[in-house]
Amino acid sequence: MVSPVFVGREAELGILSEAFEQARKQAAAAVLLGGEAGGGKTRLVTRFAEDAACTGAHVLVGGCVELSTEGLAYAPFTAALRQLVKEMGATEVAALLPDGAARDLARLLPEFGEPSGDKETETGRARLFEQFLTLLERLAERQSVILVIEDIHWADRSSRDLIAFLSRNLRTAPVLMIMTYRSDELHRQHPLRPVLAELSRLEGVVRLDLPRLSESEVAAQIAGIKGDVPEFALVKKVYQRSEGIPLFVEALMEREDDCSVPESLQDLIIGSVERLPEETQRVLRIAAAGGNRVGHELLASVTDLSDVDLENALRPAIAGNVIQVADGRAYVFRHSLIREAVHDEMLPGEHNRIHARFAEEIDRDRGLVPPGRAAIEIAHHWFSARDHLWALISAWEASGKAAKAFAYTEQIQLLERVLSLWDRVPDAPERIGVDHTTVLELASEAAVISGDTDRGLKFVKGALAELDETTHAERVAQLLVRRAQLKSDKGRRGGLDDLRYAERLVPVPGPARVQVLTRLSSWLMFINETVEGTELTREALRIAREIGDLCQEAELLTNLALGQSLEGDLEATLLTNERAMEIGKSVRSGRIVLRAMANNVDALNNLGRSEQAVQLALDGEAKSRKYGRYRVSGAFMANNRAEALEALGRWDEAVEAIEQALASGPIPRIRGHLLRVRGDVAAARGEVDLLERILIEVGALHGGELSEFAQEWMTNTRLLIEFRLLRGEPVDALKATEHILSISTTPHSSKPMLGWRSLAQSRLVCEAAAIAAPEIAAAVRAKADSLAPGMTSDGPIADAYRLMSRGEFDEAAAAWGRLGRPHPRARSLTQAAAAVARTGDRDGASVRLREAYPIAHALGARPLLTEIEALARRVGTTLAAVSIEGGENGLAGATRNGLAGVGHSGSAGAGPGASAGTGLNGTVLADLTPRELEVLRLVAQGRSNRDIAGELFISAKTVSVHVSNILGKLGVSTRGEAAAAAHRLSLLT
Template structure:
């Protein structure tokens, strides 16, 4: 396997790169600007600068870096490097010609090629500063100049003074852009760069940017680039937790052995450099603290070390001042997890065991020093690290129970996995846990399923089933078969229905039992095909009756959800049956059954969207996501509900909002089947906006997942449709038609009319032999509810022969009316385009002009460039003038609808985190919106933005 030393992908810095390129654009127009770029070591400042300068076009890029030489850097080092580069490129004489004043004696202080330097003194120093500024000004007359000063945290006093001078006086130089990078983690409270940065940040043309660490999803993308394959969820979790999103650390961890296992020596040296500058007694304390984890409470550290308050404070203070430890509430946190890991790895075997035993004993004496479930989990960690297998197993079992009570499923899974790992090493494990091995396997599988580790859950369930004698213990076997069936269903793997049928056969029908009700309600979920509708309804009704007789509200709720969803598939009758969801929700609340509450939200929002009731669907999904986060199910049920939220938002034309929901959900690295739905809708938007490369990347990622499972039509049909649409958009018409015909001929479209109608409407655009098959299939396919009726009318309009222009226009106008009623702007815009074609064929120019104007306005609003181009081309050919969309009457102050929504929350005094929670988007996304809002409003702070919003009465409040 090939492993790249550096990720070939540029990940997670699109916003910062756009900012730099935007500033460069302003510089090209004659403005001068400075950008200060900070971030910890390894966070990607150099990579960002490389990407930026590569895209700088004709700009002259001058780069110089500060050097670390003891406590003070080399005087003027970055400017000497810049000057040397200019001499090498232009020649000494040409550079001398560009220096104002006809003398280069000032520059001679930087390079001996320019002769003897001036005498020392304030005047000589001022001449050097003026000459360098003048040189940059002359260079900027021909083309924009980008001066990059790297690693300013190592800058000496002279370099800092010259840099300050250039920034303050650059405004008169014209097209000069200065970029300064520095390590923010090196800036301890007395660092000399800190006051300079604060001072420069107050200059009007200076922008300050802080590079954050990568998100989990961005780390996954970076790892995929390095490994040249999709990393497993376990790999992602291991590398992300250790690197904490630092790109350099990710590269180092993966480049060592491809799995993120070992800590490379080069990385260890970098991490420990700041530690080795500290006093010996502080280093010793840090080694002791490293056994306590990434964050350690003050009282716990005092108990383990045995130091009194004065001695402990004396040892801690240099670590905090040196930015190795940070004060965190009532304790301390290592600046980076890998610093702690490097220190911990340096412990001798005896020290390792002794320290972890002391931590465990201290926690045993007073577990309340840490909040639940953290105390129980850390106690289990320390007994395990101390290599006491008996207490490690026992404490892990209790920690798993504490994690369950806090709905911390990832931690519960980790603790149960440790119990299984230690099982054979503890002879009385069954007595200590009160469970047999097969039951612990089953319980671990349940938790893995809740945590979104579906493949692992399936393997654990199969292992548990292998230890159970079906004849001797049919009930235990049925319980595990039901579990495996549910997991296989979520994985879109074959065999899920077989597992449920076998489980049903093993559980006695009488007396009615909770398990039999569970098996039957699970089976009812999976009988999707239309030819099994009657069986599904009968099975669900049987489960409801069992739940009623057994007094089990959860079984009743789950079965009622399946029954209601089935009945609501006849979308025209949704109001007649929707009350079943309300009753299921009531039962689930009474039973505190969070899984049933999640399913109510998923199924009801799905039913409403299928009926074309987009706003209601979106609200139900939003409420469900909030519940999922409360129950610790954000990564599983929450991301599934994000699919159900993104779909109606797309239907309503709120594409940017839908993309934010998708991004936020993907940040959680959800199970692969959920990723297909999220990325699928992102693909639809990319295709509609003409971003074909992005669409191709998304489709490739979906294809890799789909190839590993046996997915239903609701996944396979949209995926096939998107592949055909991409081929058509790239002009590969014959290939698109072949793909379309394969899709039509390999699936029974009558099984899923909801997804089949959208497929037919898309494939009809391919024309040729595909159009004939679409026409034939449309005649046999039922259309239920307003949404499917609108799709049917669209297909009808597309398949009417050109021989009857009046009938074609009538068909297109019927489709326009249907989509207008559903408030779906993109579908409406597309059928308006079709109606305009039909109207022109009938000679109805005014009719065509009205349809084109509507399509143009909607496509502009959505950013649907391919459709907009087609509409404009048709209007030009027909000699129809379209209205100027840039005329007044647009959004206030140039704010987008989403930015107005964010501004509303800012005006109410809410933080970025509160806004993110309210809108179900990432905090980072809110931060970008707020930055855009401040720029558009021309204000410097959130308070000023709120004041301006109130003054302008933007929200009427």
């Protein structure tokens, strides 16, 4: 008995409507709709979706099923994709994606052809996520999209990850995601709980809890069922017993004439089924074993009934609204609670027999279930039938299907089932064609890819215990390489020992040795053992070329370039990466191409060619989206772009790039790199609390064990030193500096933005701590001076930092000015002022402070401003008032119109370059930021906000803010007038 009248929920409908309006007009939105089982979540969402569809929304619906917890990956997304293909056709759907990208979707639906043969499994899932994101964005360009995902409390790990990914990255597209879940099933350890907590913190995500119906709403529901106004006593009785849960109201109305109170929820729900004919009940029990939705052909096969007999048996259940007829000749239980209650009524023997029948029939004709589901359905039914032999065989097959769909967590679950059944099947190796160790090896590989380090280490340990290294040396070596990776991911030491052991196990030149040397040489590079790392890389390169392995050759070239970069040989780094890139293009390896590009972005920045580095990074990020690799390669590219922007003093843009990359959910190591760049900006701006939080997350604040990798521990320590200085703790900063210079396990890096930067910082720290700890400061200074001669100085960045470390601050300031790096320029000028002030030259100090002050002010570098102002007071000089906006606005005036190159006159408006800031043209340029000039250029080309957002990798909302600022600064009211003014004032030349 279902009410034809939609009762209550006006407030909830209003919230859904508001979220949809937000998605359509501003940015993507999501609603997490929680409620008790039987609380009316589906009815509410269906009503809202019907109304939205009438207004032109494209509604896609997918649901999770209980089977998902056993390894049915991406079930709701596969269902939504299948609906889309049914509506548009596979060809039109594929046309919405980049060339060839639809082959990734073939892992979910066969309509898209054969899956790509790409063996790079570690980034395969990231590509799949990118393609689904792109698909939704392209659909939303045609019309607003509503994606409904029901019952996410049953979602598999892969679906949960994809939900989180879409929620973070659907930023500007008019897409509303609605996700429903049973709030009463979320026990403390439920895997959905942390996902809900994470999503609730995202902008645009609303968490909506569906309350029970009030007594008046229950009365309205009963009136809808009965067709007239119910008696007060009936309403009172039903309300008290149902406690306002709509499904229970319906069940109680079925028993209106029965005065007994059901003993349990099971009894209440099953009551409507028990009134049906016995044959109908028998068929329903069989259908319940098939899941909440079962096809007519499959049910007929399992029941051994003809079409007519099956329809006659089900007709009473359909009339009683226990089940409903769905699209595709399928039957669906009206509510999953009804299916669960019916399934629980089966006797043990009946339960086993029915599930075995489902397995047999699906195996006989796999077309009886939706594409892609046969293997996991068969595995589920054999396991439920408690048939150990076929449960093992089918779980093994399903694990392979999961791996092909990049559902590695589900693959692990299925392989664990194989392992748990192994001893119960005497001839298990013969049955599945592999030994027990191979299953453990596959599980460990899946664990590495999915980031499940604890289980991965367990699998590797088990596999190693079963192998004899004298007879299986290559397998043992491969496992040791894997264990090294897992230890690194977990933040544990010992990975290098594993890799060295693995190298000794494969002394003969061949593919196995190349693989081990590739990983070992890379590890050595990262810990700054570049000499040995380079030697092993060259050996592996010779072998790779002899056996004709181009992919390994390109991989090793990027390793070689890494060593060249760390040794400061940056021009050679560029050339080596170019060679790797060319090979990557020839073998169509997007990963190699993007890795080489990202490394060259870093090299260009370290050579002082930071503007070029930014442009190369933007090109690389665009390619990473095309290849479906943004979360890994693109996020790393964005990190390197942010480093270049930070160096150029374009801090607002750097922060924007970092936040966008963090929103994509990058792997932990890339997240750490991004946070460190954000820490540099925070330190320069004096954002002490933010810097502290970053240091805590990257493990640098409380004296934890140093990372093995040089770039990580050196950057962590440098940021920690900045934090101590900002906190007014120069002695603690000095101790940290002493530590970074005295670590003897690795030589000091010659990379400009790493080793030379830390030497320059050490000079600053020693000066700050000289009064409080003169002896320690002198010793640290001496240590720094002793390291410098052994370091390579290749390029202008290294030269500028070398000048700072030697106390040649005026020369350093001039060098930074030529490089267009305002913050170290202002820092050098301030240190130069302090140095000449100590000699009594107050006029010389004043000149330098007046030059540094507008630069620091334009940057919004508050700690440096405070230092400049304090020193100015000590030398008795005044600083000219600066009317430049802080942050990026001021920086535009400083770097583009002479403030970065102001001479020694001390006035922000005088000296070299000041004329560029005079007159209308100069004034406008001094106001417009570099980002606003980029936006203005695209506005003048007639581009929309969304087009500009895509071009510049920023949100449409941010573009709107930039356009408003541009109109105000140009004194115009329309985009057309802004374009005309830009051409008239020659702002785009």
